[in-house]
Amino acid sequence: EAGVTQFPSHSVIEKGQTVTLRCDPISGHDNLYWYRRVMGKEIKFLLHFVKESKQDESGMPNNRFLAERTGGTYSTLKVQPAELEDSGVYFCASSQDFGRGAFFGQGTRLTVV
Amino acid sequence: AQTVTQSQPEMSVQEAETVTLSCTYDTSESDYYLFWYKQPPSRQMILVIRQEAYKQQNATENRFSVNFQKAAKSFSLKISDSQLGDAAMYFCAYRSAFNSGNQFYFGTGTSLTVIP
Numbered sequence: 001e002a003g004v005t006q007f008p009s010h011s012v013i014e015k016g017q018t019v020t021l022r023c024d025p026i027s028g029h030d031n032l033y034w035y036r037r038v039m040g041k042e043i044k045f046l047l048h049f050v051k052e053s054k055q056d057e058s059g060m061p062n063n064r065f066l067a068e069r070t071g072g073t074y075s076t077l078k079v080q081p082a083e084l085e086d087s088g089v090y091f092c093a094s095s096q097d098f099g100r101g102a103f104f105g106q107g108t109r110l111t112v113v
Numbered sequence: 114a115q116t117v118t119q120s121q122p123e124m125s126v127q128e129a130e131t132v133t134l135s136c137t138y139d140t141s142e143s144d145y146y147l148f149w150y151k152q153p154p155s156r157q158m159i160l161v162i163r164q165e166a167y168k169q170q171n172a173t174e175n176r177f178s179v180n181f182q183k184a185a186k187s188f189s190l191k192i193s194d195s196q197l198g199d200a201a202m203y204f205c206a207y208r209s210a211f212n213s214g215n216q217f218y219f220g221t222g223t224s225l226t227v228i229p
Binding site (some may be wrong): 042091093103104 | 155
């Protein structure tokens with residue numbers, strides 16, 4: 001069974017540019033989460049999809065971040081325009097069973113210069 | 114809001130020895146789940162162990178066990194017979210058992226080094 005996959009693994013962009021991160025959850029998982037970790041700090045929640053609907057987007061830092069989940073399958077997280085403080089590792093996770101842990105992808109390391 | 118605290122940014126252990134990673138959390142909820150995740154240098158986070166708050170018995174998974182103290186809101190991870198492959202960043206996480214609080218809350222992580 002394939003795990004959660006994220007693309008790209010690394011991205012270096014200039015301030016003001018646009019970047020789109022993609023996450024493919026485990027097939028059949030209705031729940032999809034985006035998290036971000038800034039170096040040395042905790043992993044912070046960004047948003048949660050249940051199928052194609054945004055269940056909770058309270059963690060999205062501002063309107064430069066846009067997340068979508070087409071047809072309840074893969075998800076994209078677009079940052080436009082990127083700022084220096086957006087640098088970090090963006091994790092995607094999916095789960096089906098509420099009480100069990102989520103499965104995480106390898107993360108996308110975003111560096112904004 | 115729930116918070117998770119890992120007070121040990123770095124820990125080291127001799128191979129084959131035992132190490133305990135600490136985690137405390139703050140919540141007003143009565144039912145929740147606690148997790149330990151491991152993130153090796155390859156960066157994919159793996160679930161190590163989970164604990165359901167309403168269960169008093171401490172969870173165990175092979176060489177990994179937890180010491181869950183609900184009243185003290187403490188959830189430490191013990192790794193016995195440490196192996197080189199245990200070297201990783203370890204994150205403690207909390208998740209509400211209620212639908213309205215479905216996100217995970219993570220600590221800042223503990224970087225574990227295993228010394229040969």
